[in-house]
Amino acid sequence: MKKIFLLSIILFAALVIQSCSDDSVTNQDPPVNDNLTLIGTQYSNGMKINLYSDTVLFTGYNDLYVEVKDSVSGIYVNDAHVELMPMMNMGSMSHSCPFDNPSSSTPVNGKFPCDAVFIMPSSAGNWTLETNIHNHITNEKASVIFPLTVTEPVYSKLKSKTVNGSTYFVSMIEPSKPKVGINDLMLKVNKRVTMMDFPNDSAYTFSVYPWMPSMGHSSPNNVNPVYTTQGMYDGDVNFTMTGDWRITLKFIESPQDSLSFDLVF
C-alpha cells in the first residue's frame, strides 16, 4: 500500500513536471498545413491573428482556422478561447449565419478549427467575421474583424427549405471532390430561429437519391445520412460514372419536402 502510494506520488510529480515544461508555448513551429488559404491577418493586443480556410470562401459550409501568435516573438498561442460572430451587412438590414466556435481552447496544429455556413454570397452585401480571443497565457483579450469575400459556387452547396413553417439550411460538405465509386456524404443542418441564431438541428432525417438527369438513371446502394453530432449527418452516395449528377434529399418525416444538389465531375 505504501509502495503504491509512493509510486503514485512520483507519477503525479512526473506528470506535473512534464506538463509544466510543456506548458503554454512551444518554441518549435507546429507542422505547417500548406494547403490552406489565408483569408486575412489582423493585429490586436500583442497578438497576430491569421484566418485560414480550405479554399476560397463560398456560399455553404466552410471550415475555418484561426491561428493566434505572439505578434513580436511569433510564438504560437496554445491556450486561448476563440469566439466568432459572422455578420452580413446588407445596408438596410444585417444578419448572421450558422457557425461553430472552436470546441477547445487548445489548437490543433497551431490553429483553432471552427466553421461557418455562409448563406449568401458577398454580392448581396458585406460579410465580416468578428473574432474575439482571450489569450489564456497573457490574459489579454482581442477583438478583430475580418472582411470576407464569399463567392457563389457554380453548383450550389447550400439549400434552404421551409418545412412545417421553419426554415432549414442544408449544407453539402461532402462529396467535395466527387469520384466514380462510393463517396462519403456529409451534410450539416441548421435551423433559422432568428436572423442572428441558426442552431445545429437534428429534427429531420433524410433519404438520399442520386440521379443522372441527362440519362435518367439512379445509382444503387446509397446509404441514407444519419445524424452524428453538431448538426452533421453522415452517409454514402454512389456514382457509377462521371458526368452530371443530382443528389436529392427527402425529409423522411415530411415526405412532401425535398431538396437537391447538382454536381458535375
Added chain:
Amino acid sequence: MNFRKIFLNAVYSVIFITSILHAQEADTSFRHYIIDKGINVSRINLSKEELGFYKSSDLNSTEEILNRLGISFIRRGNYAPEPVIRGLNTNQTDITINGMKIMPACTDKMDPVTSYVETENLGEIEIESGTGTGSLLSNSGGKIDLGLYTPKFSESFRYNGNIKSGYQLASENYKGSFNLNLTDRKFSINVNTTFNTSGDYKKSGGIAVWNSGFKKYNFSLNGSYKLKSKDLININGIIDDAYDVGYPALLMDVGSAKARIIGLDYQADNFMKFFNNMRFKIYYNKVDHIMDDSRRQNGFRMDMPGKTETFGSSLTGSVYFDSKTQLTSGFEFTNSLISADMTMYFSNNIPMYMVTWPDIRKNAINSKFSLLRSVTDNLTVSPFFGFGYQNSDIGNIVGFNSLQIFYSDLKKSSSRNLFSGGVKISQRITNSVLAELTASYSERFPTASEEFGFYLYNKFDNYDYIGNPELKNESSYQLNLGVDYSKHNLSFKTNVFGYFFSDYIMGVFDNSVSAMTPGSNGVKFYSNTGNALITGFEMNLMMNLSEKFSLVTIVNYIYGKEFNEDPLPLIPPLNSTFSIRYSNKNYFIQLEEILNAPQNRVSKRNSESASAGYAISNLRVTDRINKWFSISGGIENIFDKEYYNHLDWLKIPQKGRNIYCDLKISF
C-alpha cells in the same frame, strides 16, 4: 448431390456393359483411331479436304465450315457470329487459333475469336465437344481450335499459289485472296492476303437489311524450318483488320476491330529420347476493338473502346511407356490484360465516363494429364485430370471504385482454381463398330464480364448486366456416349450426351438497381443460379449410294433447362441438313436441304420468345476446268424463303435468295 449418384451409376453400368461386349479381334488401326480421333472430336484438314460437303467452295467462310461440322451460331448481324457448341456459347467454350488463347475485346461479344481469321489462314480445324482427352485444359463445353497453315516441304525449291475471287449477290459481297507458297527441303513459307467486303445483305424479297455490311483485310505469314525429319520450328503471324461493321441487332456498330497475332512454336519427335512428341509454343496477341454509333439515331453518342493483350506459352508432350501405355500432358501459362470503357455524350452535357472492364490482368496456369492404356486389343481406357489456377488483378482504380458500390469487400487481387477430370473408355465392338464413353467432371472460371463487368448492356433481353466477383466456378458432370460405324460405303457417327451443371451462371434481375442504358428494362447480376441440364444427340451419316451419288445427313438436337424447369435460353432447335451429291471426275452438283424445327422451349428469365421453323434449299456446283482453273457457284435459299434462326438476335431475317460464284486460279 443427386447428380453425383446418377452419374456414378451410369459410369459403372457402362463399364460393365462394355466389358461384356468386348470382342477379341485385334486391329492396329484401332489404337491409332483412339489417339487421333475420338467420337466427340471433329477434325477437318482444309488444305487436304477435297471440295465436297464440308467445303463446298474454295471461298467458304470459316463459319460455313464450322456450321457443317455441327456448330450453331448466335448472330447479331452478318459478321462475326458467335459459335455455340451443343448450346454452350463462348462463355463455356474456348476458341483458339493454332492453340493460342486470344481474348475478344468487345464487351458485347461482337468479336468472337473466329472473326480474327479468314479460312485462307487455316490448316486444320478441330472441335472437341465437352471435356475430353485433349492435351491442354480447355473450357467445360469444349473448344474450337483453328489450326493455321500446315507446312509442306519439297525436294527442291518450288513455288505455287493461287488467286481466288468470289462474289455473292445477296450481300454484294466480294472476297478476293492471294496465296503464295515457297517450299524447299528445309523451309516452307506461306503468304496470304485476303480482302472481304460486303454491303447490306438482302433478305427475302430483295429487301436490304439496313446496316449489315462490313470490310475486312487479312494478312498472314507462316514460315517453317525443318531441323530434322519431324522437328520443326514454325512462326505464324496474322494481321486482321475489320472496318465499318454493321450490327443490325445491336445498338452499336464497329468502327474498327484489329487483331495482331504472332506465335512461335517448336515441335519435335523423340525429343531428348524421352518425349515421343513434344510441342513448345510461345505467343503474343493484341486486339483493339472500337465501337461506333455514328450511323445510329440513339439520341446520344457513345465511345466504347475495348482492348486485350495476351502473352502465352504452352508445352505439350507425349510419352509411350510401353506398347500399351501412353501419357500425354500439357502445361500452359497465359498473362492477359482485358480493358474496356465507355464515354457517353448527351447533347451539351459533359461527357460521362465509366469503366466497363477495369483493366483486368489475368495470370493463369493450367496443366493436364491424360493416360491412355490399352487394356486389351479392343478396349482402351483413358483417365484424365486437369488443374487450373488464375489470378486476376484490377488495375483501373475508377473501375475498382465502381465495383465497390456493389461489393464493398472487393479485393484488387483475387485468385481462383479449378479441377477437371474424367475417364474415356473406348471399346471396339466389331470391326466396324466403335463405342466410346466419356464421363467427366469439369469446372470453368467466370468470364471477365461475368466477374467484373459493369453495366454491360445486352440487347437480347434488354437488360444491363453487372459482374459478380463473388461468383463460384460453374461446374458440370458430363456424360457422352458415342458410337461410330464405318463400313465400305457407309459411315455413321452419333453422340448422345448429358451435361449436369451446378452453379450455372446466368444474369438474375435485381429490381433494387435502376437501369443505366436508356430504354433498358433493368439490371441483372451474374449469379450462380443453381442446377441446369443440357442433353441431346448429334448424328452424322455419310453414304455412297453409288460411285457417283453420295448422301450426307446431319441431325442435331439439344434440350436445355434450369432445374426450375424453365428452359435455357438460346438453345438451337432440332435441326438437320440433308445433302445429296452427284460427282463426276471434274465436277459435282450438290443439293442441300436445311431443316430447322420451331423452338417453343424458351427462357422466361431471359425474355426469350418462340421461333418458327424453316426449310431452305441450296444448290451448289463446282467444276474443275483444268489444272489451273476451278469454278464454284450456286444458289442458296433457292425459294427465297424469309427465315431466321432461333439464335438470331431480334429475329432479323437471314439472306434471301443468294447467288454466288467463286473462281480459283492456281499456279
